[in-house]
Amino acid sequence: MKNDLPEPASCRAPHWNLGPVIEQLRVSREATHNIRHHGRVRELPSREALTVIVNGLSAALFPTHYGRPNLTDDSIDYFVGDTLTTTLNRLVEQVRRGLLFAAQPEEAGEEELVHKASAITRDFAAALPDIRALLVSDVQAALAGDPAATSVAEIMLCYPGTIAILYYRFAHRLHQLGVPFLARLVSDIGHSLTGIDIHPGARIGASFFIDHGTGVVIGETAIIGERVRLYQAVTLGAKRFPADENGVLIKGVARHPVVEDDVVIYAGATILGRITIGAGSTIGGNVWLTDSVAPGSTVSQAQMRSD
Secondary structure, three states, X not given: OOOOOOOOHXXXXXXXXXXXXXXXXXXXXXXXXOOOOOOOOOOOOOHXXXXXXXXXXXXXXXXXXXXXXXXXXXXXHHHHHHHHHHHHHHHHHHHHHHHXXXXXXXXXXXXXXXXXXXXXXXXXXXOHHHHHHHHHHHHHXXXXXXXXXXOHHHHHHHOHHHHHHHHHHHHHHHHHOOOHHHHHHHHHHHHHHHOOEEOOOOEEOOOOEEOOOOOOEEOOOOEEOOOOEEOOOOEEXXXXXXXXXXXXXXXXXXXXXXXXXXXXXXXXXXXXXOOEEOOOOEEOOOOEEOOOEOOOOEEOHHHHHHO
């Protein structure tokens, strides 16, 4: 018997009248608001691939924390070697894509790009022992500086500051090696995971500790010495942005703070401009600071209100 009941409205395919929408989007894409690159077709680096790569690098540097907890003395080197080989092979392709966004990428042929990507990846691999040493110093600083920390494992697995610094250390090396776009993607993945925004161009010394961490911002040209501790919502930012005669912002100008060794900056402090926070200083919570501070200074919110 034929079912003459009407089809429920929820089961009908809706008609979106997409013809005009698609046409307007094409006009926007190709004419009115065209932001596409007009030279060689460029493949974007993959955030998903970079996430896998950072996970692989982390596992190779700290096999039992980020890799496999059941590794033995006999198997650990094999695990590290296999993980690095797989991860670096993946990284070469992402570096190649990142080079397409470097200055004058049109001048390089495909073979040259692959060769350069391989060389950069080889240099990056050679830097991994130094990166690990820095990360160990960061973990030790957290263990020494936080009375709530009970173990290295807790710091490495549970502290967002440590995770953000790990992503930064990898990204900074890629930035130094000439793939800033790729570096920025890596640091942004760390930012998405932790709420801590560290530009890969910033220069940060050993034994760096970010306690709690949410809302920390560190700008591109910031320089941070050794044994520096930051708390949540600290900003190391720019005070002003110089422009050329046409009003276009000038890129690469040093515009973020220099924080010398053994400085502590408490929660909510905002430090702006190319100023220097002298070694051994303490900057209190919620301070707004746009002037340099001599070594050994203590700056509180009450002092700032009285000026």
